[in-house]
Amino acid sequence: MSQENQNIQEEPHKRRVRYKGKYPRNYKEKYKELNPEKYQDTIEKVIRKGSTPAGMHISIMVREIIDFLQIKPGQTGFDATLGYSGHTKAMLECLKGQGHMYATDVDPIESAKTKKRLADAGFGEDILTIRLQNFCTIDEIAKEAGGFDFVLADLGVSSMQIDNPDRGFSFKVDGPLDLRLNPEKGISAAERLAQIDEDELAGMLWENSDEPYAEELARAIVTERKHGKPIDTTTRLREVIEETLSFLPEKEKKDTVKKTCQRTFQALRIDVNNEFEVLYEFMEKLPGALKPGGRAAILTFHSGEDKLVKKALKQGYKEGVYSEIANDVVRPSAEECAQNGRARSTKMRWAVRAE
Ligand SMILES: C[S@@+](CC[C@H](N)C(=O)[O-])C[C@H]1O[C@@H](n2cnc3c(N)ncnc32)[C@H](O)[C@@H]1O
Numbered sequence: 001m002s003q004e005n006q007n008i009q010e011e012p013h014k015r016r017v018r019y020k021g022k023y024p025r026n027y028k029e030k031y032k033e034l035n036p037e038k039y040q041d042t043i044e045k046v047i048r049k050g051s052t053p054a055g056m057h058i059s060i061m062v063r064e065i066i067d068f069l070q071i072k073p074g075q076t077g078f079d080a081t082l083g084y085s086g087h088t089k090a091m092l093e094c095l096k097g098q099g100h101m102y103a104t105d106v107d108p109i110e111s112a113k114t115k116k117r118l119a120d121a122g123f124g125e126d127i128l129t130i131r132l133q134n135f136c137t138i139d140e141i142a143k144e145a146g147g148f149d150f151v152l153a154d155l156g157v158s159s160m161q162i163d164n165p166d167r168g169f170s171f172k173v174d175g176p177l178d179l180r181l182n183p184e185k186g187i188s189a190a191e192r193l194a195q196i197d198e199d200e201l202a203g204m205l206w207e208n209s210d211e212p213y214a215e216e217l218a219r220a221i222v223t224e225r226k227h228g229k230p231i232d233t234t235t236r237l238r239e240v241i242e243e244t245l246s247f248l249p250e251k252e253k254k255d256t257v258k259k260t261c262q263r264t265f266q267a268l269r270i271d272v273n274n275e276f277e278v279l280y281e282f283m284e285k286l287p288g289a290l291k292p293g294g295r296a297a298i299l300t301f302h303s304g305e306d307k308l309v310k311k312a313l314k315q316g317y318k319e320g321v322y323s324e325i326a327n328d329v330v331r332p333s334a335e336e337c338a339q340n341g342r343a344r345s346t347k348m349r350w351a352v353r354a355e
Pocket residue numbers: 057058059060080081082083084085086087088104105106107110133134135136154155156157158159181278
């Protein structure tokens with residue numbers, strides 16, 4: 001046997017992922033998008049079309065954030081929400097190899113991939129410390145770092161988390177009803193729905209997402225459970241929402257079901273990840289973590305988050321811990337929203353620590 005044939009035999013043949021039609025439809029078929037380093041041309045095509053490639057996250061308002069933070073070489077910064085690291089990378093580039101950044105994320109699956117990607121791009125531990133830690137521990141990290149010149153928090157979930165059906169964040173694809181940012185900790189949304197009583201569930205849907213059909217949905221979910229039908233997949237929850245809203249007139253049903261699904265999944269996500277509690281703690285600790293003159297920018301994606309951030313910044317300004325805060329929210333440009341639909345609900349607020 002020739003050397004060439006031997007090599008061919010030694011390497012097991014890998015079949016291309018098969019899918020019907022010209023383009024892959026489901027997450028697992030999108031093997032090119034899931035390997036952005038190898039298939040750059042596919043990634044560029046998907047982004048040009050205004051979509052986010054599977055397994056990637058397009059960072060929002062990067063220019064506005066960088067303009068505001070005024071990062072200088074030698075400074076120390078903190079990215080509270082590492083995600084795919086588009087923001088971290090942009091901030092690291094401003095340091096020009098001098099200074100240090102700290103970053104946290106609670107997602108062990110995505111942050112391991114991000115850490116490797118950053119190290120491969122030359123951002124190793126000499127310039128960047130990544131911690132699998134909740135951002136509400138900002139005080140501990142600030143103590144270790146000696147305070148921060150700049151801080152960014154880009155709240156919520158990344159596209160990688162939303163798009164992966166195994167994580168259960170989206171009502172559009174079937175998967176386990178999990179919704180945890182860290183699936184190794186706490187309880188899943190399915191477990192939560194198996195335990196919660198009707199009044200508490202209605203209250204949670206209303207408080208976390210202003211869901212107008214909170215009571216009807218809570219009753220329907222608890223009734224299903226009593227009949228021995230657990231709500232343990234994203235599809236099951238969507239079906240219960242559809243059945244509950246089946247009384248609506250045909251012309252408004254489709255849109256209302258979609259919005260109710262979005263609000264219900266968001267409310268559950270906020271609940272299982274204690275999002276309001278940790279954000280409150282983070283905002284309380286933020287002034288103490290910033291150096292005098294230090295700058296912080298926060299991106300929020302729904303009114304509950306924005307209200308909390310606005311209140312904390314206003315309070316800090318009144319008390320004199322911030323010398324300046326955003327009077328109004330800063331929104332992404334129309335051009336950015338057209339290119340990245342996920343930017344549409346973004347609101348940015350900022351503050352400068354008093355000297
Ligand atoms: C919108 S994404 C961040 C995207 C990132 N800025 C980028 O450019 O790729 C939000 C990230 O924050 C993480 N996250 C959410 N809440 C967190 C918390 N309390 N502590 C640490 N990380 C958190 C999520 O797991 C997710 O990866």
